Amino acid sequence: MDRLLVTGGARLSGAVRISGAKNSALKLMAASLLAPGRTVLENVPRIQDCRTMGEVLEHLGAEVSWAGGSVTIDAERIGPPEAPYELVRRMRASILVLGPLLARVGRARVAMPGGCNIGSRSIDLHVRGLERMGARFAFEHGFLEAEARELRGALITLDFPSVGATENILMAAVAARGTTVIENAAREPEIVDLASFLVEMGARIGGAGTTTIVVDGVDSFRPVRHRVIPDRIEAGTFAIAACATRGSVVLEGARPDHLELVLSKLAEAGADVLVTEAGISVGIEGRPRAVDFVTLPYPGFPTDLQPQMMALLATAEGTSIATENVFESRFMFVDELRRMGADVRTEGHHAVIRGVERLQAAPVRALDIRAGAAMTIAALAAEGVTEVADMYHVDRGYEDFELKLAALGAEVRRERLPSPVPS
Ligand code: UD1
Secondary structure (H helix, E strand, O other): OOEEEEEOOOOOEEEEEOOEOHHHHHHHHHHHHHOOOEEEEEOOOOOHHHHHHHHHHHHOOOEEEEEOOEEEEEOOOOOOOEEOHHHHOOOHHHHHHHHHHHHHHOEEEEEOOOOOOOOOOOOHHHHHHHHHOOOEEEEEOOEEEEEOOOOEOOEEEOOOOOHHHHHHHHHHHOOOEOEEEEEOOOOOHHHHHHHHHHHHHOOEEEOEOEOEEEEEOOOOOOOOEEEOOEOHHHHHHHHHHHHHOOOEEEEEOOOHHHOHHHHHHHHHOOOEEEEEOOEEEEEOOOOOEOOOEEEOOOOOEOHHHHHHHHHHHOOOEOEEEEEOOOOOOOOOOHHHHHHOOOEEEEEOOEEEEEOOOOEEOOEEEOOOHHHHHHHHHHHHHEEOEEEEEOOHHHHHHOOOHHHHHHHOOOEEEEEOOOOOOOO
16 A cells, blocks of 8 residues: 655656566466476566466466566466456456466366456457357356367457457467467557567467467477567656656667657657667657647557656646547546646547646545556656555556656655555
8 A cells, every 4th residue: 555755846867777568578477378397588577467477377386486587487287277356356467368278278267357447348359259269158156267179260350459359369379270360450569579479489470560460270389488578668657757857868678669659759749869779768858848649559659658648748838639549447547637736628538638837746546557657757747745645556567666766866755554454
């Protein structure tokens, strides 16, 4: 139940090392279930979500050990293929063990997910895709039970390029008999990382990173060593934080090709963006200008940076319009931003942000991982000391968040509060 005390006003400056991508590491950890033996993943961020996925894998019978930023997963033996509610409730991405379990042992029992409170986020596309490959599903007592005596290749056209559905289907298709074609597939860099990992393990995949992925099923997989790609959302968060404080940071290890639209939107707002050997340098002189942006599946503007961008535009010169197309209730944090004096009005999936000169400190809450990062950014730009409560959300997704901010000159202090004792 920790909270972060942020004294606004300090300009961020210096270099920050970008961690491995949460949204890639989680899927690679799940995919390691496919190969009997010891898989080693490097550059895994030490964050709560990755620890939770480790617990899910241990529950499934794998041995998981951590050393620095590396995780070794020994999936030689798999026990009963069940992901319990206690773990899935903490992290929705736990359902990504479904595909690999169906591929490895032909059945899975996964609790229905909870996770971030940002819209309905059903899993119908995962289920329908796996059904096309011959899996049979039943919902029993809050659990999704899946069985597939044999997975067969199929043509699967997704209604929407869902990241998770593309990944679950891909992780099952690699072991299916015959060829699977995923049309309208998600194109996120994390999908490409997963496909590269699977190919190293022995899978045959073409077209990852495009809208059509073609998979020829194979019989066996070998464990490998793989390095997780850098986290584009963490990089974007620090780039936006730098601009919100009228500062300048170097994002060490970030991939500019994964951040094209984000960087061009920041440039449109007045930032200087420079790609150097050391990393991506992002800085701004004076007040940012208003910009409109629209969230879309990759390569569109990422929904996972929408709240942070809104926090930046809250003090821009002029009026911006943000349109959220991926998650229906991702504007819930706007009420928190308004508590700090932001002038934001939402109407359906549009938000109108009239930039104000300065935000004011106020007690606010982190409502989810990215909303928590956004409130911290608003606090860094505000006058006074802001308390951001419920930092556990941010800890799910950002490695050493306030330590990295402090190293860039932010005045941040975590207040550790004891968890409430269950009655
Ligand atoms: C992943 C990311 C998340 C990011 C999101 C979109 C992880 C662990 N999480 O989430 O941080 O915000 O991609 O970039 O990688 N949908 C359905 N039915 C389905 C699946 C999805 O209707 O079966 C809808 C969702 O409700 C949502 C949209 O599709 O509106 C996008 O969801 P999806 O791309 O699947 O996101 P996740 O994989 O859950």
